[in-house]
Amino acid sequence: MPKLSIIIPCYFNELNIPLTGAELLANEQNFPPDVTFEYVLVDDGSRDGTWNALCRFKEQHPEKVTVVKLAGNVGSYNAIVAGMAQATGDCVAVITADLQDPPQLLAQMYAYWEQGFKLVLANRADREEGPVQRVVSNTFHYLMRRIALPGVPTGGFDMVFFDRQLCSEVVRLQERNSNVFYLLVWLGYPYVSIPYTRRKRQVGRSRWTFSKKVKLFVDSLLAFSFFPVRAISVLGLLLGLSAMSYGLFLLVLRLTGAPEPEGWTALMLVLLFVSAFQMIALGVIGEYVWRGLDASRNRPMYVVETVQLATKGDPLENGKSKTNTFG
Missing domain, CATH: 1.10.287 (Helix Hairpins)
Known part of the structure; x- marks a missing residue:
């Protein structure tokens, strides 16, 4: 019975959690009946009600939801690695909490995984966003494709599906100031790419600021290119x-x-x-x-404050902060 772990990094997503959770649960019917699910939601140091929303979602589905609270904001990519360290599935997927990436693609990605592909990417062929955002994003991914990782899909990708083996490799590497999605491609496994149109954000305000985009560009360029x-x-x-x-x-x-x-x-x-x-x-x-x-x-990439594991028993509550460098 294969198990799929879906990792969702969360930062100021209080309003998104109920909608995202409901759509992910409804999307389970698109999978074969023998697939079991684990949802790993990571609060990346949010200062709104995101953690409370995650706890409510956890209370509703304690057997399949794991929530992780980081002590501070370390960036979405480090938060994803924190989720990887907690994931226990045979295969793992990463999706955003704002529903800009359609969860319906996960079933198609799972089918490719069953065929033997250890890495499946969903690349943005188009996006329901303004012209400035399109130009900035397309320029970034064009430069990365030309001088850092030739052959990566155009348009970029924030939605990935990969085997347990790749998950373990990324957690083991603990690479700082990098791009976890490009790191998955860098591992060298053959992959398949599924084009899609990225949705316009419907709820909340994006925290993906210009300074964060510049840092991502510099980190990605220096991490994968000389x-x-x-x-x-x-x-x-x-x-x-x-x-x-x-x-x-x-x-x-x-x-x-x-x-x-x-x-x-x-x-x-x-x-x-x-x-x-x-x-x-x-x-x-x-x-x-x-x-x-x-x-x-050798400082840890993130500090885990609290973890509530997906279990039918009592959740694990850590009374004090703990460092976690491997998972």
Whole structure:
């Protein structure tokens, strides 16, 4: 009897939980009758009534719902890893709590898993959002496809379905400042992709701010590509060749007695350009160095405050916070 664990990271989703829970439960009828379900909902340090909404959902379905409360906000990807550490299913799915990704795709993804695919992606072929959001998202995923992970589906993906083996690998890696979805692809297993149209958010306000998007882009790029460091090397070489060529040009002018170019503006322009390049190069190198330092500290990716396990007995309540680095 196969068991499916569905992980839902939650952040300021108090109003979404009743709707999402009801739709997920109704979606169970699309699966074969022998499939059992486990829902792992992770409160990523929300400061509204999200945790209370999760507890109410847990009380209604104690045998199939596990809720995890993190001590602080660590980001949705770390929250997903926290959910992976608690998941006990033979296969695992990740879906958002705002219902922008249709749960109806899960049954189709499960069918591919039964066929032997250990990773199934649902990629966004289109989205019911504004033009600015589309341009930003498409640009991000285009750059990642070109310079970080060639071959990943266009449009990006936030809804994934994967085997227990991949879940264990990701939890074991405990990779910080990364992109857990791209990490699943990076593992190298063959996968299949299902295109869909992402829905417009109907309830609540998105907390996916511009600064978080920038951080995700930087984390994803540096975690899966050496392009920034290689680009610095190439630009430095081009600047060096340009300086050498200009020096030879001045030498020829001096030897032939031709008038040499003069101008404070040109000199300052070159100086500012080179200085800006040096600062950008130091910043990129510093990002890599900081990530190495963060990994060497070996701090936990998240701190679990409370866990209520899916069980017919009494739920597990931790009276104090505990660190959890493996699950």
